Amino acid sequence: MSAAPDTFAQRLLDWFDHSGRHDLPWQHPRTPYRVWLGEIMLQQTQVKTVMPYFERFVGVFPTLPDLAKASLDEVLAQWSGLGYYARARNLHLAARRCVELHGGDLPRDYDALLALPGIGRSTAGAILAQAWGDRFAILDGNVKRVLTRFHGIAGWPNAPVVEKELWAFAQAHLPGTPLSPSRMADYTQAQMDFGATLCTRQNPACMLCVLHSDCVALNEGRVEELPTSRPGKPLPERAALILLAENPAGEILLQRRPPTGIWASLWSLPEAETHEQARAWFSTHLQGDYDHAEALAEIPHTFTHYRLRMHPLRWRTLAARDAVRDNDDLRWVAPTDLVSLGLPAPIRKLLGGLLEK
């Protein structure tokens, strides 16, 4: 006897045909480069936000070799405002590796994709399935939510043991009979669309759900409690002084952050932990009176792992010491040029608020 057919994929495909998204820019044309770029941009950002950035980005860098040829600063300028700048750095580095190692194309090979920076299991599968129609599973946040509910799986989805189980189900749901490449791509998009628009975190549209008859969470009344949320833990706190120096031309002194740690390699305002440190930095780089600072309102910023309370100090019409010129790590930037730099979101917000006045 044969097992009952798993119609999970077929039902999602049917749903996709009438309710999925068919007009996403990376679907037309669905080339490996465009699919990759779309996947990276979508990693922590919603479709609506991504669309204009995607169009602009492929306008400036139409092909992978174009991207590889560009400087990192040019890439970051196009990324500016999207956030999560590590994605842009990885994208740029991966493009250069593709030129070195793969003739300027993305490799059509799971392990080779996985070896590229910024591409993990899910993104590698999504690229192969969408660009080539190859039979690979994905497991992004949307799919995790759908599968935890459909199979009634408790436990935080990112816990290793749960995630392993979810991958197994994602594999098991791959269509048993081969789909055409274009339908395999549709199935992949269907899973993401389904989670994003129907099986949403709150108020999922179970009445309209094509899987509802077999959904364990729905049948057991556990839709609201799945997926299990992350186990909580108290956040440590850290404070920092943020130095905002303006010269007579109204330019702002920016410093490039170190290549590791928070906001790696991004331009930001100089930062110090204590007034002693801040004063020392001030006296080696600037002429003026440290104690003349105007203290601006505290900026609270919460990361997943700690809370950062930033205390900005502002000086106007300062001059730099002669030794301090624009260099690789320090530069005066006009307010109008700030938009073209990848600034950390809270710093961008602080400076943006200042300039409006």
Next chain:
DNA sequence: AAACCGGGGCG
């Protein structure tokens, strides 16, 4: 304020 999230990196 808290939840969310796919990948990097380290032991």
Next chain:
DNA sequence: CGCCCAGGTTT
């Protein structure tokens, strides 16, 4: 592997 880190938006 298993575990923690890193950001910035959504809710």
